[in-house]
Amino acid sequence: MDDKELIRLAHQARERAYAPYSNFLVGAALETQDGKVYLGCNIENASYGASNCAERTAFFKAVSEGERHFAKIAIVGGARGDEACSTCAPCGICRQVMSEFCDGKTFIILLEGEGGEIKRFTLDELLPFAFEKV
Numbered sequence: 001m002d003d004k005e006l007i008r009l010a011h012q013a014r015e016r017a018y019a020p021y022s023n024f025l026v027g028a029a030l031e032t033q034d035g036k037v038y039l040g041c042n043i044e045n046a047s048y049g050a051s052n053c054a055e056r057t058a059f060f061k062a063v064s065e066g067e068r069h070f071a072k073i074a075i076v077g078g079a080r081g082d083e084a085c086s087t088c089a090p091c092g093i094c095r096q097v098m099s100e101f102c103d104g105k106t107f108i109i110l111l112e113g114e115g116g117e118i119k120r121f122t123l124d125e126l127l128p129f130a131f132e133k134v
């Protein structure tokens with residue numbers, strides 16, 4: 001799918017964010033290698049540590065539906081009311097979850113810049129020398 005379209009879907013996912021504690025809303029759109037898209041948002045909890053990031057929501061939805069082959073993910077995030085969103089890079093735990101299921105050299109992470117431009121990274125660029133249990 002076109003990068004711009006995947007970013008648009010991430011914004012759509014962000015509308016469903018449940019973030020009453022941080023008021024920081026994040027959306028993710030994860031595309032499989034055969035072109036299916038799974039959306040995810042952050043889901044917070046009164047016990048803060050029980051919260052889940054948007055990226056992991058998307059991955060866990062997809063993996064639990066049997067998906068194993070992923071092409072790219074678009075991520076957008078920003079404070080409530082800041083619909084333009086500044087660049088929201090994935091946290092370390094989400095990068096590690098991506099590395100469990102994705103090839104570091106080919107999996108693409110799309111982020112949106114301040115002016116709406118799209119930044120493109122491979123997983124290896126954002127998580128070099130990843131831990132692997134092999």
Ligand code: THU
Binds near residue numbers: 019026043094
């Ligand atoms: N968050 C995400 O959903 N993804 C990230 O990559 C960074 C942080 C969420 C977690 C929490 O609900 C809120 O943003 C503030 O940290």
